[in-house]
Amino acid sequence: MKFGGVFETHWGDSAKAKFVLFLLREILKGRVKACARFNGADNAGNTGKENGVEIVVHNLPISVCVPGVDSFIAPLCLVSLPRLFSNEMPELAEKGVRFDRLRIAKETFTVLQWHRDIETLEEQALGATKRDGTARGIGPAYGDITRKYAISVADLLDPDALKIKVQENIAIKSMIAGLAYLRRMENQTMKEFLNYGEQLRPFVVETDPYLCKLNHENRDDDLILLQQAQGAMLDIHSPSYPYVSSSGMTLHDATKIFRITPDDFEFRIGVCKAYTTSVGKRDFPTQLTDKIGLGLQTRGAEFGRTSGRPRDCGWLDGPALRHAIFLNKLTHLFITKLDVLDQEPEILVCTDYDREGQTLSRAPRLGLGNCRPVYRSFKGWQKTTAGTRKLEDLPSEARTYLDFIQEYAGIPYIGVSTGADTYDTIWIG
Numbered sequence: 474m475k476f477g478g479v480f481e482t483h484w485g486d487s488a489k490a491k492f493v494l495f496l497l498r499e500i501l502k503g504r505v506k507a508c509a510r511f512n513g514a515d516n517a518g519n520t521g522k523e524n525g526v527e528i529v530v531h532n533l534p535i536s537v538c539v540p541g542v543d544s545f546i547a548p549l550c551l552v553s554l555p556r557l558f559s560n561e562m563p564e565l566a567e568k569g570v571r572f573d574r575l576r577i578a579k580e581t582f583t584v585l586q587w588h589r590d591i592e593t594l595e596e597q598a599l600g601a602t603k604r605d606g607t608a609r610g611i612g613p614a615y616g617d618i619t620r621k622y623a624i625s626v627a628d629l630l631d632p633d634a635l636k637i638k639v640q641e642n643i644a645i646k647s648m649i650a651g652l653a654y655l656r657r658m659e660n661q662t663m664k665e666f667l668n669y670g671e672q673l674r675p676f677v678v679e680t681d682p683y684l685c686k687l688n689h690e691n692r693d694d695d696l697i698l699l700q701q702a703q704g705a706m707l708d709i710h711s712p713s714y715p716y717v718s719s720s721g722m723t724l725h726d727a728t729k730i731f732r733i734t735p736d737d738f739e740f741r742i743g744v745c746k747a748y749t750t751s752v753g754k755r756d757f758p759t760q761l762t763d764k765i766g767l768g769l770q771t772r773g774a775e776f777g778r779t780s781g782r783p784r785d786c787g788w789l790d791g792p793a794l795r796h797a798i799f800l801n802k803l804t805h806l807f808i809t810k811l812d813v814l815d816q817e818p819e820i821l822v823c824t825d826y827d828r829e830g831q832t833l834s835r836a837p838r839l840g841l842g843n844c845r846p847v848y849r850s851f852k853g854w855q856k857t858t859a860g861t862r863k864l865e866d867l868p869s870e871a872r873t874y875l876d877f878i879q880e881y882a883g884i885p886y887i888g889v890s891t892g893a894d895t896y897d898t899i900w901i902g
């Protein structure tokens with residue numbers, strides 16, 4: 474089998490889920506045998522809209538709503554318990570989603586209530602300089618992996634291994650004043666976690682035999698589609714550090730997890746919004762704090778699906794785009810939410826950063842604080858493109874804008890999204 478990759482080029486929230494659904498339902502119909510997430514947990518909010526019904530996933534890959542495709546949660550994702558069982562799966566089941574093709578790697582780790590409690594306490598301790606995350610406990614849970622006492626899905630299925638991990642975690646976490654109560658909680662915690670294990674059991678697979686089986690049962694040109702959660706600028710090692718998420722979310726991480734090389738990919742598509750947004754505290758060079766930014770926020774419905782927070786909006790950040798292309802060796806772009814720019818008389822693109830007199834054409838490895846945007850101006854089209862499905866139906870100014878992005882990026886755009894519905898898409902191929 475081959476691999477395909479869907480990455481996001483900035484700070485997330487560029488309608489990756491819509492694009493993945495379009496690929497699964499149309500362009501790669503029947504070829505994708507498994508769709509896998511390889512980072513993050515319920516800090517992500519992926520929304521697909523099909524036939525007017527909105528499907529929102531957090532832990533799960535959006536492919537759960539497509540019959541005939543395995544949805545795989547790969548190692549180094551986190552599974553957020555109990556949210557998965559108490560909220561996400563029941564809400565999806567009500568919309569008719571079935572979970573018969575859900576596969577969860579046994580080697581995946583967990584986010585638990587104590588991680589959310591630790592994040593809350595840490596944010597309180599930091600006060601004004603807090604990291605302003607999604608409050609889902611993502612940082613503390615990834616921290617447990619590097620500190621080597623994280624609880625894996627495999628542990629939840631093995632009472633003896635689990636007991637040791639629970640005791641270790643209680644010993645360590647109860648040293649935090651606000652979590653001292655955990656010392657009395659061993660029995661209750663064991664019971665609760667074993668119960669999660671039983672709920673997970675029907676979906677659990679061991680990664681390598683599972684991938685071997687997929688390979689064996691399918692044709693050479695069938696695909697495993699890897700979907701990144703969040704976006705290049707939220708990777709733990711991105712220029713936005715420390716205002717980043719805590720997972721590795723690059724091509725490098727995906728190849729490590731799946732034990733493949735970049736050559737095993739047929740394509741790696743970067744989903745790039747026609748303007749740029751960011752939710753949460755960080756340096757955001759192209760941020761618009763004026764009424765243009767507010768207009769983009771309103772028309773683009775730029776409110777976090779997970780946290781409900783308004784997203785900051787700005788012009789397309791080119792150096793960040795180049796960073797994502799470089800890091801993930803992207804082969805194509807898919808441009809989303811073009812229609813949100815419909816009303817603008819003038820549209821700017823940040824082509825470079827000016828960092829204290831030095832011109833940077835790609836985001837630096839660390840720190841965006843002193844980066845001032847250098848803009849290039851484009852005439853807006855001021856006509857509606859919403860719902861357009863053919864390239865030739867776009868206004869010439871919109872084509873000029875897209876062609877510039879392609880030339881600037883150095884890779885072609887293969888499609889454009891002009892609305893939330895899966896089929897409000899121009900496909901070029």
Ligand code: IMP
Nearest residue numbers: 485516517518606607611717718752753
């Ligand atoms: P954490 O992932 O909860 O640690 O949050 C760290 C930062 O990443 C915060 O600024 C979040 O708003 C941001 N973030 C995390 N997940 C997403 C996402 O799926 N979309 C956009 N921003 C995200």
